[in-house]
């Protein structure tokens with residue numbers, strides 16, 4: 001039985017003061033983490049405020065990115081080792097915005113996954129095709145390729161505890177959600193890919209999120225699908241009421 005996981009991905013939209021106010025507004029109405037995991041992924045500059053505000057609550061904390069080395073001369077980067085020391089739980093890697101705007105490669109993402117596990121954190125690994133790739137009928141093979149590359153040389157145990165987020169690029173921030181059937185179809189491809197690379201037990205355990213214009217109005221329908229275990233939510237996670245409606249989708 002996979003525990004649903006709803007993660008807000010704030011992107012570059014909040015400051016520490018807004019972060020503390022947001023958590024104060026939601027912390028008493030979050031579901032028990034054993035029933036639904038509520039996560040917020042925040043910019044590195046907001047993580048101390050987020051961790052402080054989330055203390056003693058059901059909220060889990062994610063970084064939006066990290067580097068694949070623990071320390072050294074890497075100006076501007078975020079150490080996974082320090083994220084762990086701070087109390088962070090998850091790190092989002094491979095988001096399409098990072099792949100597109102910051103030229104992150106499949107190899108970088110795989111190195112980050114290894115660094116995340118080495119430091120006792122868990123990855124939320126993003127994948128997803130562009131509109132062009134979808135229209136060329138290549139969405140499945142594209143996503144299979146991204147997942148295979150991201151998981152390279154990870155152990156079965158590591159993969160079983162990973163979260164993989166399928167986010168079709170054409171549905172991100174566009175208001176254009178993939179239909180629940182389209183989302184399910186590719187999330188099933190992700191699970192099959194894990195089964196092929198590892199085995200059915202690992203595939204059964206890995207949690208798969210859908211992301212791309214998820215909102216309170218469509219979360220229930222998406223979450224009813226067999227291979228969708230959660231959401232990675234941008235815009236709709238920025239408002240406390242909407243975030244609460246998302247994490248309480250089953251009430």
Ligand SMILES: O=C[C@H](O)COP(=O)(O)O
Pocket residue numbers: 009095167171172173174175211212213214232233234235236
């Ligand atoms: O990580 C979140 C996704 O990029 C989705 O963003 P969105 O919910 O604003 O479409």
